Amino acid sequence: xxxxxxxxxxxxxxxxxxxxxxxxxxxxxxxxxxxxxxxxxxxxxxxxxxxxxxxxxxxxxxxxxxxxxxxxxxxxxxxxxxxxxxxxxxxxxxxxxxxxxxxxxxxxxxxxxxxxx
Numbered sequence: 001x002x003x004x005x006x007x008x009x010x011x012x013x014x015x016x017x018x019x020x021x022x023x024x025x026x027x028x029x030x031x032x033x034x035x036x037x038x039x040x041x042x043x044x045x046x047x048x049x050x051x052x053x054x055x056x057x058x059x060x061x062x063x064x065x066x067x068x069x070x071x072x073x074x075x076x077x078x079x080x081x082x083x084x085x086x087x088x089x090x091x092x093x094x095x096x097x098x099x100x101x102x103x104x105x106x107x108x109x110x111x112x113x114x115x116x117x
Contacts, residue, residue, distance in 0.1 A: 006055065009064055016068045019075035027078065038074050045070065 020042065027035065045067055053060055 005061075009055065009061070012064050012068050016064075016071050019071045023071075023075050023078055026082070031078070031081075035074060035078065042067070042070055042074065 023035070023039070049063065049067070053063060057063075
């Protein structure tokens with residue numbers, strides 16, 4: 001039963017590491033200030049594990065769950081925002097194929113034809 005518990009701990013920690021590293025490696029310089037405080041909170045939380053926790057510590061599973069959930073929440077929000085930006089870019093490329101405003105043919109009363117838009 002201790003082996004199963006240990007495997008559960010390791011599996012959850014591996015997921016947490018993957019999500020954390022993904023955020024750290026994919027975040028752009030302009031995005032970093034938006035999540036800087038949350039990353040600092042996670043780093044403080046991880047310091048606790050580095051300095052005081054071990055496999056036999058009381059509450060280690062609660063700590064792993066809390067850290068995993070915190071990192072996963074951040075990773076999910078960062079990924080969703082990146083996906084949204086990509087979707088916006090796709091939508092905007094369709095705008096470049098047709099002009100928003102056109103000049104009226106041979107009519108000088110108005111510079112732009114905006115009646116149809």
